[in-house]
Amino acid sequence: MQDLFAIAPLTHDASSSQAPHAHSEGQLFWIQQGLMSAHTDAGQWAMPMGCLGWAPPGHRHGAAYHGPTRGHNFYFAEAWSRARMPPDIRVVRATPLLAALLEALRRDDLDAERRAPYCLTLADALSREPCHPFYLPMPSDARLRNLAARLMAQPASADDLDTLAHSAGMSRRTLMRRFQNETGWSLGQWRRQMRLRHALQALAEGASITAAGMEAGYDSLGAFSSAFKRFLGKTPSEWQAKAIKPGLPD
Structure with missing residues (x-):
């Protein structure tokens, strides 16, 4: 074969x-x-x-x-x-x-x-080999997918659960239950992962550490660095320096 x-x-x-x-x-x-x-x-x-x-x-x-x-x-x-x-x-x-x-x-x-x-x-x-942690599940319900797409487009949004539930046309309790059932994650856990992924993409595209963290919705550079290091084992500056370093062996 x-x-x-x-x-x-x-x-x-x-x-x-x-x-x-x-x-x-x-x-x-x-x-x-x-x-x-x-x-x-x-x-x-x-x-x-x-x-x-x-x-x-x-x-x-x-x-x-x-x-x-x-x-x-x-x-x-x-x-x-x-x-x-x-x-x-x-x-x-x-x-x-x-x-x-x-x-x-x-x-x-x-x-x-x-x-x-x-x-x-x-x-x-x-x-x-265990799966890498940078996975972001997506809900299948149309209202939840629209909500997820809006949050990904505005990762720094500070909207609370009540505001998000209202925008999705459901109660707070229904939003929490349906999102958990469809993705296996709480909405809070999902938003934290989404923000980290957004910051990672910004760093790869050359954004400064401060800009990447702020655009992703982190309150401080320290909070961003701590969250980033927990997932990748490196600080944002350490990761960016290697990720965008030019030149690779053939």
């Missing part, structure tokens, strides 16, 4: 987006510089540098690149992907093991027989 179908560089010099689409083969994104995000009807995924994103065969998804983005795309044959790889879209950290396996697959001297064990180990390691 054929496994690896093709490898292609992922290169975007400025912010851009791709309309929702699907591939017959499985696609693995390896983000080595910058920030990419993917979206489906079910939710949105942020892929910072040092992450892998997996899109199974036939899964419709859109993509956006926030500032200069570099990495590689690995395409795996449809039958092999369905048999070996995760069945759903997922984003994981590019652990040293996963990164080493992908580097090995890029070697020119690997024939199909020598490549097969690397691909099998990759599939197993990818399936076992």
Whole structure:
């Protein structure tokens, strides 16, 4: 059974987006510089540098690149992907093991027989790695989706639950219950994640630390830095310095 179908560089010099689409083969994104995000009807995924994103065969998804983005795309044959790889879209950290396996697959001297064990180990390691925390689920109810879209367009909005419930045409209690049921998250948890993702995108596009935090609705630079470091293990300035650093190995 054929496994690896093709490898292609992922290169975007400025912010851009791709309309929702699907591939017959499985696609693995390896983000080595910058920030990419993917979206489906079910939710949105942020892929910072040092992450892998997996899109199974036939899964419709859109993509956006926030500032200069570099990495590689690995395409795996449809039958092999369905048999070996995760069945759903997922984003994981590019652990040293996963990164080493992908580097090995890029070697020119690997024939199909020598490549097969690397691909099998990759599939197993990818399936076992915990999903990255930068996922934002989306509700399916039309009123809740409209509310979510408005909040994403205005991340610094200070509207409280009563105001949001009124704008969605439902009671506060109904809003809280339906949002939790449809996304698995409380609205407060969802807003915190949405704000952090907005700030991450702004940093990748070159915004200052202060501007990124303020635009995302953080009350202070300290609050922004603390929230950011809890999720990424780096301060905003540390992450930005590496994310937009020019130049990558071929």
